[in-house]
Structures are given as structure tokens and as C-alpha cells.
Amino acid sequence: MKNLSWTYAxxxxxxxxxxxxLWLFVQTEYRGVDNLPYxxxxxxxxxxxxxxADALASGPFGWGLLWPALLVLLLTAVFGxxxxxxxxxxxxxxxxxxxxxxxxxxAFSPSLRRVKYYLLFALSAAALGGVQLLGLFDPLAIFLRSxxxxxxxxYNYGVNRTFDVLYAxxxxxxxxxxxxxxxxWRDHLMAFHQPYFALxxxxxxxxxxxxxxxxxxxxxxxxxxxxxxxxxxVCSRHALLQRTPKTLxxxxxxxxxxxxxxxxxxxxxxxxxxxxxxxxTGFCPEERVRFGxxxxxxxxxxxxxxxxxxxxxxxxxxxxxxxxxxxxSAERTNPYLIRxxxxxxxxxxxxxxxxxxxxxxVCIGGALHPAWLEAGPVGLxxxxxxxxxxYCEYNCTLCGQVCPTGAIKRLPxxxxxxxxxxxxxxxxxxxxxxxxxxxxxxxxxxCPTGEKAIVFEEKDVIVDGAARRLKFPKVVDKLCIGCGIxxxxxxxxxxxxxxxxxxxxxxxxxxxxxxGPYG
Amino acid sequence: xxxxDRRTFVKAALAAAAVGSVPVIDLLAAxxxxxxxxxxxxxxxxxxxxxxxxxxxxLGGMGKFVKAGQTVVVKPNIGWDRTVELAANTHPExxxxxxxxxxxxxxxxxxxxDRTCNDPRRCYTQSGIAAAIANVKSDRxxxxxxxxxxxxxxxxxxxxxxxRWEFYQPALEADVFINVPIAKHHSISRLTxxxxxxxxxxxxxxxxxxxxxxxxxxxxxxxxPSTLTVIDATRILVANGPQGxxxxxxxxxxxxxxxxxxxxxxxxxxTLFSLKPEEVPSIVAxxxxxxxxxxxxxxxxx
Numbered sequence: 001m002k003n004l005s006w007t008y009a010x011x012x013x014x015x016x017x018x019x020x021x022l023w024l025f026v027q028t029e030y031r032g033v034d035n036l037p038y039x040x041x042x043x044x045x046x047x048x049x050x051x052x053a054d055a056l057a058s059g060p061f062g063w064g065l066l067w068p069a070l071l072v073l074l075l076t077a078v079f080g081x082x083x084x085x086x087x088x089x090x091x092x093x094x095x096x097x098x099x100x101x102x103x104x105x106x107a108f109s110p111s112l113r114r115v116k117y118y119l120l121f122a123l124s125a126a127a128l129g130g131v132q133l134l135g136l137f138d139p140l141a142i143f144l145r146s147x148x149x150x151x152x153x154x155y156n157y158g159v160n161r162t163f164d165v166l167y168a169x170x171x172x173x174x175x176x177x178x179x180x181x182x183x184x185w186r187d188h189l190m191a192f193h194q195p196y197f198a199l200x201x202x203x204x205x206x207x208x209x210x211x212x213x214x215x216x217x218x219x220x221x222x223x224x225x226x227x228x229x230x231x232x233x234v235c236s237r238h239a240l241l242q243r244t245p246k247t248l249x250x251x252x253x254x255x256x257x258x259x260x261x262x263x264x265x266x267x268x269x270x271x272x273x274x275x276x277x278x279x280x281t282g283f284c285p286e287e288r289v290r291f292g293x294x295x296x297x298x299x300x301x302x303x304x305x306x307x308x309x310x311x312x313x314x315x316x317x318x319x320x321x322x323x324x325x326x327x328x329s330a331e332r333t334n335p336y337l338i339r340x341x342x343x344x345x346x347x348x349x350x351x352x353x354x355x356x357x358x359x360x361x362v363c364i365g366g367a368l369h370p371a372w373l374e375a376g377p378v379g380l381x382x383x384x385x386x387x388x389x390x391y392c393e394y395n396c397t398l399c400g401q402v403c404p405t406g407a408i409k410r411l412p413x414x415x416x417x418x419x420x421x422x423x424x425x426x427x428x429x430x431x432x433x434x435x436x437x438x439x440x441x442x443x444x445x446x447c448p449t450g451e452k453a454i455v456f457e458e459k460d461v462i463v464d465g466a467a468r469r470l471k472f473p474k475v476v477d478k479l480c481i482g483c484g485i486x487x488x489x490x491x492x493x494x495x496x497x498x499x500x501x502x503x504x505x506x507x508x509x510x511x512x513x514x515x516g517p518y519g
Numbered sequence: 520x521x522x523x524d525r526r527t528f529v530k531a532a533l534a535a536a537a538v539g540s541v542p543v544i545d546l547l548a549a550x551x552x553x554x555x556x557x558x559x560x561x562x563x564x565x566x567x568x569x570x571x572x573x574x575x576x577x578l579g580g581m582g583k584f585v586k587a588g589q590t591v592v593v594k595p596n597i598g599w600d601r602t603v604e605l606a607a608n609t610h611p612e613x614x615x616x617x618x619x620x621x622x623x624x625x626x627x628x629x630x631x632x633d634r635t636c637n638d639p640r641r642c643y644t645q646s647g648i649a650a651a652i653a654n655v656k657s658d659r660x661x662x663x664x665x666x667x668x669x670x671x672x673x674x675x676x677x678x679x680x681x682x683r684w685e686f687y688q689p690a691l692e693a694d695v696f697i698n699v700p701i702a703k704h705h706s707i708s709r710l711t712x713x714x715x716x717x718x719x720x721x722x723x724x725x726x727x728x729x730x731x732x733x734x735x736x737x738x739x740x741x742x743x744p745s746t747l748t749v750i751d752a753t754r755i756l757v758a759n760g761p762q763g764x765x766x767x768x769x770x771x772x773x774x775x776x777x778x779x780x781x782x783x784x785x786x787x788x789x790t791l792f793s794l795k796p797e798e799v800p801s802i803v804a805x806x807x808x809x810x811x812x813x814x815x816x817x818x819x820x821x
Contacts, residue, residue: 030638030640030641031640032640032644032649164668192639192640192664364638364640364641365638393600393637393638393641394600394637395600395637395641395645396638396641432730438730439707439729439730439731439732440707440726440729440730441706441707441729442726442729444706444707445636445705445706445707445729445761445762446636446762448600448637448762448764449764450759450763450764450765451759451764451765452759456706471706471707489636489726490726491724491725491726491727491729
């Protein structure tokens with residue numbers, strides 16, 4: 001086993017990439033500068049599936065953002081699925097966790113591998129029809145989403161509670177050591193506020209299912225389900241980097257059992273399935289296995305697909321669009337569908353958003369939360385501003401900075417301050433001066449627009465039989481941008497007496513209506 | 520920047536939980552201050568370090584308030600994500616020089632914090648106070664983000680608005696509490712001055728105080744009296760307060776007010792807005808309930 005060096009090199013690359021991604025992830029937080037130097041969204045610029053999603057979405061292709069992804073595709077055409085074996089953070093996580101959990105060695109029918117191609121075809125057809133679901137299955141999105149919405153919040157919670165316990169029990173050595181480490185840890189490796197998200201549990205569940213599939217088979221997800229793997233598989237069909245010997249050797253057959261991707265067969269080496277882990281160069285008892293660049297050859301097994309399956313997948317995808325479109329749009333049925341500032345018009349937003357959760361992670365006010373059905377069935381995991389929980393900070397532009405796909409445009413501060421994401425409306429049955437004859441004006445105090453969008457009028461009213469002069473708040477529509485701080489800070493318990501609705505949002509296309517009470 | 524010393528707090532919290540008691544602050548036991556005319560210093564000047572030193576000098580110097588080895592809390596207003604020229608937060612230079620005076624007087628530790636309205640990180644940075652404090656370069660000074668675990672419920676005997684509320688423990692524990700607000704317009708309390716600045720050291724849903732701002736502010740000030748009040752009126756906000764955002768709402772007055780009497784300081788500050796002290800309800804309530812003197816004729820100008 002002399003050629004283990006390749007295995008070590010591959011592992012080193014995986015650990016390095018994973019650590020790099022985690023580092024970027026932790027950097028994706030406000031730390032005193034308005035412009036993030038290293039947002040984790042950089043990761044998606046490498047993601048060919050994000051590029052495909054962007055190409056299939058309406059609007060021009062984001063060359064400026066996504067050229068690294070095209071480079072990955074080009075390299076894949078030469079080297080094969082190196083991304084899966086050497087770079088992908090989800091792949092590395094599965095390799096690592098699978099090792100910890102113990103893996104199954106169940107041999108599934110090779111036909112199961114077709115599922116990922118069918119999934120890719122169905123999702124692409126749906127995307128062409130105008131329903132973008134690629135992000136739900138994009139491994140990078142899954143990785144970041146699980147991290148942002150479930151694992152990182154849980155980690156923060158766990159670390160905080162652990163340090164609490166250590167201080168409370170005051171163990172010798174351990175407690176002083178923890179006390180010494182904590183400030184640095186807190187300032188560099190933790191979130192400033194404990195993150196909370198509505199869909200944490202569900203997000204974690206999906207992640208756990210993908211991890212637990214390792215119990216069936218090594219890299220089950222990558223082999224059978226991952227649409228990014230399928231896309232890279234298609235591109236590496238004629239990769240120049242090829243393995244010799246191409247087939248199983250008559251005297252050994254070890255590759256058949258040990259290959260994690262089941263890429264070595266009696267009929268040849270399937271470049272589309274090979275994750276380039278290069279383990280076979282190490283475990284080959286005769287040291288016969290070599291990888292090298294060869295002139296393109298048409299020989300060798302192709303991607304094993306059935307026409308019937310392909311047609312079914314495409315048909316399903318094509319059908320998805322009209323079926324989704326015949327439902328009333330969430331934009332119309334849900335007045336509380338508030339998107340972050342810079343979000344493009346709803347239809348394009350749903351097309352572009354890859355559901356990576358970065359905007360929610362970086363949101364300084366804790367305002368952005370993943371949607372469940374609030375944005376319709378295809379809006380799962382897209383960011384919603386839930387103003388009762390948190391508000392959009394007036395001087396912050398972070399969500400637009402981290403969005404990898406332009407679903408949330410990057411806005412400079414001045415235009416951001418003028419971007420209307422909704423409008424505040426009072427519930428006068430609950431608002432204190434109206435409902436109880438008591439002063440309040442907390443909303444007016446917090447309203448951040450220089451010339452306040454919440455003003456007040458003093459009126460003489462009769463409260464419980466006595467005349468009182470009270471200040472009544474009022475929203476100035478043309479100044480309100482819907483940041484939601486009024487809803488967050490409203491001191492009433494339960495529902496706020498002032499709520500943000502999507503009325504007047506800048507991103508909505510309007511035709512022919514004059515500005516005024518309708519807009 | 521660091522938070523509340525966790526060990527101290529957790530232990531205290533556990534101890535409190537074990538005893539199951541809430542510490543009681545009795546208003547009636549508070550010392551009566553009316554016997555002597557309180558001193559009030561007002562100075563004008565464009566050189567802020569000199570202005571701060573002059574004003575404090577008129578009161579007899581910081582040494583009158585801070586003794587060697589004491590723990591001092593300096594409480595500026597850092598409530599808003601606004602830059603210096605918008606006059607929403609206490610001027611960073613005023614804060615810095617006060618901190619230096621405390622250190623010169625031998626303070627063991629000077630702690631600064633505020634429960635901000637916008638994101639605390641943004642407020643500390645944008646206000647310029649983080650940078651100003653970093654310039655002091657002393658390990659005896661700490662500008663801290665407030666620890667959510669640092670609040671403790673205190674019973675307020677004789678309270679008119681509430682009988683108990685959460686207070687930030689480090690503020691209660693400090694030997695010296697220096698209240699350093701900026702003078703601003705405010706729709707509900709008319710002005711936000713030193714008495715209202717204490718809202719930055721209480722927990723809970725603070726908006727509730729708005730339903731009776733005068734009595735509630737008097738309640739919290741009775742729990743946590745300010746050793747010294749320094750009102751920053753180098754520039755004041757005359758409209759769209761308390762967070763402002765428009766340069767046209769800012770007036771430059773180059774003025775600093777200081778007094779051991781919080782009501783007297785607030786009363787004088789009201790006059791800068793062409794208001795009589797009796798037109799600001801919290802000043803009236805504070806004076807009526809013995810927090811200080813609002814009649815500026817009964818104040819010793821120094």
C-alpha cells in the first residue's frame with residue numbers, strides 16, 4: 001500500500017476546504033465593520049448548481065458572480081468529479097461523520113444511482129418552467145442551511161450553557177481555564193446574539209436523514225441523490241483524467257467491494273460516478289491502479305439511464321410549473337410576506353433564492369427567518385422578515401452583501417434606507433392610546449427615518465368620563481420603509497399593535513396605478 | 520469588551536434563587552438631600568477636554584466623587600446607531616475625558632455600558648464611544664456589552680408606577696454611578712435627560728414605562744441614585760428625538776452641565792430648550808418625590 005499519499009492528500013484537501021468554509025461561515029457576522037470582507041456566500045460562487053439555477057432563472061446570467069462555478073465545470077470536464085471528493089463540504093462532512101457513526105455496506109442496485117440524474121432533469125425542467133427548487137437539493141445549500149439554522153444555533157446554545165455550568169460549579173483548574181478561554185471564544189467563534197430560527201428542528205431533521213443514509217452505504221447521498229453530483233457527473237462523462245486498469249482485474253475484484261462510489265465495474269470505469277477519492281491507488285494490492293491524463297476516448301460505459309426514467313423526470317418537472325402557478329400567489333394571500341431589503345420581485349426571488357440561509361445567519365436584528373408555507377409551497381426556507389421577532393436595522397446592508405445569487409441585491413446604504421419592504425399599520429383595537437386611553441409612543445421613539453415615519457397628533461379625548469389630552473401615533477406612508485422596529489418594540493404582550501404588511505413594497509411591479517392610497 | 524463577570528453573577532443569581540428573596544430598596548430610607556443647596560456647574564467651551572475638566576473642577580474635582588480604589592460606572596447614552604454629528608448619543612470625547620478623570624482620581628475600575636435600542640455592536644461603534652474608550656488605553660477601563668444574565672429583580676418600595684423591576688446588577692453594585700446623558704427632544708417625556716438615561720440600566724420591556732414616564736422614571740431613579748450627573752449639551756437634539764438622524768435638528772451649544780443633584784441638572788438642561796423645568800413631567804415628579812431640587816433659584820451655581 002505505497003500509494004496512500006493520494007488518500008492523505010485528498011483528506012487534507014477535504015479538511016482544509018471544510019475548515020475554510022467554516023471559517024468563512026463564522027466570519028459572516030457583523031464585527032464592527034459595515035462591509036463584510038469574507039462572506040460565506042463566496043462558497044456559492046464555486047457552485048455549478050447555483051450557476052445552473054441562475055442560468056435557468058429569469059433575468060441575465062450573473063457572470064460577474066458566478067464565473068468561478070463555470071471554471072469548476074471546465075475543470076470537471078478535464079478531471080472528473082474532483083469537487084465531490086476533494087472540495088464539497090457536505091461530502092467531507094459525510095465522510096467524517098460516517099466514520100464516526102459506522103457505515104453500512106449494503107450493496108444497492110446500481111440503478112438507484114440514476115435517481116440523482118432524474119432529480120437533476122426534473123428540477124431543471126421545473127426551473128425552465130419557472131419553478132426553482134434546485135436550492136432545496138443543492139448540497140452546498142443543504143450544508144450551509146443546516147449550519148446556519150440548526151447546528152450553529154445549537155452550538156452557541158450548548159457552549160453558553162456549558163460555560164454557565166462550569167462557572168456555577170467552580171471546579172478546580174477546569175473553571176479558571178474555561179474563564180480564561182471564554183472571552184476570546186465568545187468574541188471570535190460565537191454569535192453575538194443567540195440565534196433562534198423557526199425551522200431549526202425541521203432543518204436539522206433533513207440534515208440528520210442525509211447523514212444517517214451513511215448507515216446504509218458510504219456516500220449514499222452523493223451516489224444516489226445529489227443533483228450537483230449528477231451535474232458534475234454529466235460533465236465528467238469524457239473526463240481526460242482516467243483510471244487504469246479500466247475494469248476489475250480478473251485476479252482481485254477488490255475495487256468492486258471497496259470503491260466508495262461503486263465506479264469500477266466489469267464493463268469499465270464510470271468516470272461520471274467516480275468521486276476521485278483515489279483510495280484505489282492505495283488499496284490495490286498489486287499497485288496497478290494509476291490515474292493519468294489521456295486523450296479523450298469515446299469508449300467506456302456511459303451514464304446508465306433509461307429513456308423511460310428520463311422522460312418521466314422531465315415530465316414531472318414540466319408539470320411542476322403549471323401546478324404551482326394555478327395556486328393563488330402567496331404574495332396576494334399573505335400580507336405579511338415581507339422580504340429583506342433588496343429582494344427582487346417575488347417570482348424572480350423564488351427563482352434565484354438557493355435557500356442557503358446566509359441572509360438569516362447574518363441578519364443583525366435577528367429579523368429574517370426561514371419560511372415554511374408562508375411563501376407558498378415552493379417558498380420553503382426562503383427568508384421572511386418576522387418583525388415581531390426582530391427588525392431590519394436601518395444602517396445595515398449585510399443580507400444583500402452575503403446573498404450568493406442576487407436574490408437579494410447588494411444595496412449601498414443610501415438606497416437601502418429608501419427601499420420600502422412594507423408598511424406599518426396600526427391595530428387601533430389594541431394600540432394603547434386608541435384602545436385604553438393611555439400614552440405610549442414607543443413606536444414613534446424607535447422609528448429610524450430621519451424625518452420620522454411615525455408621528456403623533458395630540459387630541460382631547462374622554463377617557464373613563466374625564467377629559468384627557470393624548471398623543472396618538474400615525475404612520476406617514478411616504479416615509480415608512482417597513483423596517484419593523486415599531487412592531488418589534490411595541491410593548492404590548494403577544495401580538496404587536498402595529499404590524500408590517502407588504503403594501504407599498506418597492507420590489508413589486510405595478511402598472512398604471514398612480515402613487516397614492518393604492519401604492 | 521467583556522460582559523459581566525460571569526462567576527460573580529451566576530453565583531449571586533444562584534444565591535438569590537436559593538434564598539428565594541428579592542432585595543428590597545426602601546424609598547423612605549433614602550437620605551434626604553434638601554437640607555443643603557445642591558451645587559450646579561455649567562460651562563461653555565469648544566475644547567471638549569478642557570470643558571469637561573473645567574466643569575468638574577467647578578464642582579471641586581472628580582476626587583469629590585470618586586475615591587481611590589472604588590468601582591465606577593460611567594453611563595453614557597449609547598442608545599442609537601447614529602454618528603456623533605447627529606447628536607443621538609453622548610459625545611465620545613465627553614465620555615473619554617470623564618473616564619480619564621475617574622482614573623486620575625484613583626478608580627480601581629471604570630465600567631461603561633448601555634442597554635441600546637439598536638444593535639449594541641453598531642451603537643457602540645457608530646457612536647464613536649468604542650474608539651474613544653479604546654484610546655484611553657487602560658486595563659482599568661471596560662466598555663462592555665450588557666450580559667442578558669446580569670439583570671436582577673429589585674423590589675421598589677414606595678414605587679408609584681411599579682413595585683419591582685429588573686436592574687443591571689453591575690450598575691447597582693458600583694461604588695460610584697456617573698450619569699452622562701445627552702440632552703435631547705423626546706415625544707413622550709418631552710426631553711430625555713439624566714433621569715431618563717437610567718432606562719439604559721434596567722431590564723424588562725422598557726416600552727411599558729411610556730404609559731407613565733414621569734412616575735416610572737422617578738421610581739427607577741430612586742432605586743439607583745446617580746452620584747454625579749454630567750449632561751452633555753455640546754450639541755442638543757431639538758426635534759425628531761431621541762434618535763434624530765437629521766443634521767438640521769441638531770443645535771450646537773458647546774455646553775456642559777454637572778451636578779450631584781440629578782433633578783437640578785435636568786432642570787437646568789430644560790432651560791436650554793426654552794422650557795421651564797415644570798414643563799417636563801419627570802423633573803416635576805422627581806422633585807416632588809425628593810430626588811432633588813428643580814427650583815433653579817435654590818441651586819448653588821458654581
